[in-house]
């Protein structure tokens with residue numbers, strides 16, 4: 001008989017060859033908060049070969065040691081629970097170098113950076129642009145002009161790629177003039193998350209699910225990415241973007257693609273990306289005619305979180321704004337699989353808790369044999385919890401045990417990652433950085449994918465600008481504006497926020 005046991009042994013890590021990684025924007029938040037700590041963890045697990053170098057560049061002039069110190073202090077500040085001792089850091093930081101440079105200037109002196117890279121055409125070279133997208137093109141040109149684009153050089157672009165289809169196209173053209181598509185790694189860090197990767201395994205490695213994964217059986221899908229943090233120190237950037245550009249165009253649409261796509265033939269990067277793009281192309285446009293029924297914009301006012309008063313978005317920003325910190329959307333996918341089964345997307349800052357979930361809600365039973373007391377009949381739901389408390393719950397109606405007749409109870413079949421697996425889950429950036437070094441494009445967005453997502457989002461932005469759809473205020477620490485609940489109510493549905501006791 002087959003048995004299943006939880007494997008608690010350390011998995012074999014896939015080795016990577018020696019590489020040099022140049023981080024542009026090395027003194028910024030992303031580099032210090034995410035990239036250097038991610039590389040540290042890969043080093044700690046023995047995945048960074050001895051001769052690999054991490055070279056930070058930014059406009060400020062600093063010595064290697066000063067940058068190492070800055071990186072160390074930031075690590076301790078941002079990851080207080082991550083225990084790291086001085087000697088460990090000292091060994092790791094031998095991989096770190098720094099070169100002060102204005103990479104946007106053609107006249108800058110690139111010699112210090114060149115000196116820190118090894119002149120070995122076979123060594124993998126990675127340029128990571130932790131910079132605003134408006135300067136990607138200039139930096140790429142300057143990398144080439146400075147003679148640093150080695151034969152196998154790769155470039156990593158952070159989101160957002162542009163702020164609409166037009167600017168995304170411009171960024172892609174400018175970067176594409178220097179690097180070919182196979183060398184361009186466009187990051188959406190959600191694709192590096194453990195639970196997001198699991199979506200493919202869940203859907204396509206369990207024969208139970210695929211036959212019911214369609215509009216005949218599924219009533220609708222909800223994707224919620226709620227954050228409790230506010231825009232805070234990023235408010236001035238955030239005000240140029242808003243939740244639709246910052247979260248929906250990339251993270252939520254990638255999740256939607258993974259839930260909705262057809263089974264790929266294999267796990268090849270382009271096979272998966274070809275399937276995702278078909279979903280994006282099948283999205284019904286949101287236009288000025290339907291924007292009021294299909295979208296809700298919100299912005300947090302002041303409120304309270306965990307008993308503490310928190311300021312409004314406008315207060316953090318320092319002026320008035322109509323930018324949305326919350327958005328809820330109804331997306332329709334016009335293809336055979338999903339005709340008539342909407343996907344409701346919702347994301348917001350300063351919501352009452354941090355919670356990212358995908359909810360697959362199945363249709364009601366065709367004929368209810370037992371009338372539930374008080375409550376309405378509960379549908380079968382599959383709840384995929386992406387973060388925190390990663391896991392899955394299949395919510396089923398069962399008979400409440402004991403005497404008293406056929407009383408119904410709604411209970412979960414529970415898989416909690418914390419209980420089932422003892423492994424540490426690497427941060428998304430750890431996985432993504434190693435994937436770049438290995439050249440695994442499957443976890444990154446292809447140019448046509450980014451542009452197709454923008455095409456749909458541009459329609460919403462246009463409709464918003466024509467229709468003057470209001471941005472509704474919601475109190476910080478709540479679930480967003482009431483209009484989001486009303487949008488589902490019109491369809492006789494409601495957001496699912498867990499089983500009430």
Ligand code: BG6
Nearest residue numbers: 159189227229246247251356387
């Ligand atoms: C980023 C957004 O891409 O994702 C941020 O720019 C957001 O505004 C963040 O806070 C959320 O990421 P995570 O991994 O914390 O869910």
